[in-house]
Amino acid sequence: MGVTVLQIFPDSSRSGCLETEKLHKRIMHLDAVQCGMFTVDCDTCYTVTQTGNNRKLHIVHNSETPTTTYAILDTGTKQITLSADYLFDLLLPRLDFMYQSKKNLKIESKGAKYEIGDFVVKIGTVTMSGHYKAILVEVEYLPCHTPALCWSLMREFMQSFMGSCVKPTLPSYLQNRLHDIHTPQDTVQQYVEKFNEIREGTTFAGTQTTGSGS
Amino acid sequence: MAMPVNVPHVGENLEAAMKSQIVPDQEFLLQGSVLDTSLGVVIDRLRGLCDNADILPETFHDHEVVFVLKDFSAMSTPGPASQGVMLRVRRAMDYPDLPYQLRYVGYPELGNYPALLRNCLDIPVSNNVCEFLTELGAKLDHEFIAKGFIMKKGRIKVTVFKMYKMGIGMAKDNLEQMTMSHMVELSVLTTKTDMSVAEDLRALADQLKPLVQLERIDYRRLGP
Structure with missing residues (x-):
């Protein structure tokens, strides 16, 4: 178990599968290998x-x-x-x-899982009682256990296929746990945080902010 | 691009198991007690009856904390809300690395079963369970230490243990005992579809007579 960062991928057109298809193509260009499905x-x-x-x-x-x-x-x-x-x-x-x-x-994120070297990427489509809500991308960097030591590397990797939606600063959840050892609980807590944001319905446009993009 | 269509879902698996009634959530139980002076005889007899007679019985040293979860602020109206639910947390003091056990025990089922039958859930949990239950709204009811021997015969769990009081400043080897006797418990966890094991439990209990009298004890009938 490495360090996990969760990111909402903005989908202003609300098309869902078009955007996940786009992410799939981009990540396959990086020589990713698809290795099954996941659900949270x-x-x-x-x-x-x-x-x-x-x-x-x-x-x-x-x-x-x-x-x-x-x-x-x-x-x-x-x-x-x-x-x-x-x-x-x-x-x-x-x-x-x-x-x-x-x-x-009841809300869930479901989708495909990819491996690229030391990274595991999960592109999930979030649905709430059957209705499409958002796209959540989970990125895990396996060799490291503390966010402080690998955030810059992870950010660079995430920006390479998600672009400017990845902010240069650490997500607030990890900011408070910069030097802690990352556990599976931290991953699900980030999911709960994002699910709450999605339930409140502030995500489609809200995340498209400017950052020091790729 | 070949992709599996579905990922097995924990909830779905559990629902399927519930439907086919293969969840081990039923417990048969027989209880009795023996005076400390006769403990050696009972242990010897049990070693002869149980599996692995050639090795010494395994010992255990557990700490159990019992919480009651109910709406403490509500008016006392009849119903589950005022009665609450008892949740038991157990940890092995001699093996601190093992997960804590959260245990839910339901009321005894009515009916003519060879042993006491009750709904029972044993859930391994992380060690912050006491804090979790307190924040959930539960209050500490009582706690004790159980120390003794554990044996098994097939699927039947046999425990012989003594209960000790918990207090401030109590050292591990300086415990205050509650009684001058040991509890003897035979229990087996089974599913709704497999009730035949209760007969084995009864048979084992009969073989312990007259050393220990093992019975179905319904706590609701033991008034305060």
Whole structure:
């Protein structure tokens, strides 16, 4: 497990597959090898208690870690990520008197996975209850474990096929964990962050900012 | 470009397993106790009955913390919201690298089964589970230390252990015991489709008579 960076690829035309096709072509020009598919999904449960203390419980699965369920509790002030066996999913119905999921908020990113040397790239199409929402690109650099040591290299690589949508500064999530060892929890937490942005619907145009592009 | 059309999805696999009822979420349990003075005899008898009679039984030293998750601010209305759910966290004190275990235990099923039958989920989790449960809204109910022996006979798990109180400043080898006896538990985890193993459990229990009387103990009938 290396360092993972997640990036929303702007899709102003909202065409979806046209843009992923474009990314596919670009990445194949870099001599990438396609090596299967991936999926990351997220279900969110909300508190149903009478108190005003609203907590969110995100239940995330990643096909890279197929027997793990990540339960991310968002209290508003802090986030706690629990890694559990996927039997945890069977526990949730027993907590429905306090936490209930909203089915129409189920969101997932699904797509193809590529290998280019030490990088693994996953180009995912994000859908929320069956409707296309955005394109999320996950880039993993395998030989390194701390973001501080490899961000500039990763940025250069990401800009080579995504262009100026990759900002020169580190994503805020990694900014706060610059010298920490990267874990699979960090990957799913970034997904939850992006999924939340996508649910709020601020992503299509919002990310097309100018950066020191390639 | 050949691409697999679908990636197997964790949720789908689990749903399929639920439909065909192959999830190991049912536990048969028989419990009893034995005075400390007779422990040696019971262990010897069990070693003879269980697998691997030639080696010494494995020991364990666990710490269990029990949380109750309910809406503490709500008015006490009947229903699951006021009763809450008990969640048990167990960790092996002698193997600190092992994952913590989160355990949900349901109420005993009604019916004439050879052993107590209850819904049970054993979930290995990361070690921040106590913090997670507290933030989830659960409160600590009680905690204890269980120390003893574990053996197996086929799929049946046999544990003989003593419970100790938890307190501030308690050292690992200076624990305060709760009673002068050891608990003896026979349990087996099975699926809804495979109930025959309960008979094996009963047979093993019968072979332990009259040293230990193993019974179905329904805690709801034990009033405070």
